[in-house]
Amino acid sequence: MQIILLERIAKLGALGDEVTVKDGFARNFLLPQGKALRANKVNKERFESQRAELETKNADRKQEADAIFEKLNDTAYMVIRSAGETGQLYGSVSPRDISNALEAAGFKVARSQIALPSPIKTIGMHPVEVTLHPEVLAIISMNVARSEDEAERQAAGEDLSGRSVFDDQEEDDIDLSDVFDSADDEDGDDAGEDASDEVAAEETTEDEA
Numbered sequence: 658m659q660i661i662l663l664e665r666i667a668k669l670g671a672l673g674d675e676v677t678v679k680d681g682f683a684r685n686f687l688l689p690q691g692k693a694l695r696a697n698k699v700n701k702e703r704f705e706s707q708r709a710e711l712e713t714k715n716a717d718r719k720q721e722a723d724a725i726f727e728k729l730n731d732t733a734y735m736v737i738r739s740a741g742e743t744g745q746l747y748g749s750v751s752p753r754d755i756s757n758a759l760e761a762a763g764f765k766v767a768r769s770q771i772a773l774p775s776p777i778k779t780i781g782m783h784p785v786e787v788t789l790h791p792e793v794l795a796i797i798s799m800n801v802a803r804s805e806d807e808a809e810r811q812a813a814g815e816d817l818s819g820r821s822v823f824d825d826q827e828e829d830d831i832d833l834s835d836v837f838d839s840a841d842d843e844d845g846d847d848a849g850e851d852a853s854d855e856v857a858a859e860e861t862t863e864d865e866a
Contacts (some may be wrong), residue, residue, distance in 0.1 A: 658683040659696035661704050722790035733798040734758040735808045740780050744784035744818040749776035782819050
């Protein structure tokens with residue numbers, strides 16, 4: 658289907674461009690959401706008569722998006738979820754959860770503006786794209802953790818994925834001297850037992866004699 662774009666669409670074109678797309682994409686997405694018009698004679702004339710107005714509105718929306726971008730881009734938001742020892746969530750973090758987190762921080766962002774190919778299913782710092790305008794894209798980080806303490810550690814750069822929330826002791830903290838001391842003690846005990854057995858055997862032999 659031949660259409661006229663009413664705003665910039667990624668990989669298609671900018672406002673006013675005439676492009677050809679699949680019928681289903683046009684009917685199910687572009688046309689009902691007011692992002693395009695069928696490229697027929699009537700609509701072409703209609704668009705040209707409103708081009709200046711549409712370009713002005715687009716410029717105003719972009720300016721608003723730019724202002725939000727300055728506050729939103731490169732920020733992080735915490736989401737607490739239950740997860741197993743490997744960091745796998747008992748559930749997931751969806752665009753709705755991200756939208757709610759942003760709203761709580763004072764940003765009104767619709768779920769449709771959040772580019773998340775699939776729900777987040779592990780703890781960690783996850784980059785997420787937010788489309789504020791067809792020409793303005795912000796990147797935020799979702800800090801998904803099992804506790805606020807864990808979220809702070811992740812924000813500081815620590816990778817906790819694959820670790821148990823209870824596993825806070827590092828291998829370097831193990832005192833190897835304790836291991837060897839225990840082994841020496843056991844060897845000593847074994848030697849003592851062997852000596853006792855030898856004495857008992859000698860006493861038995863003397864009695865028989």
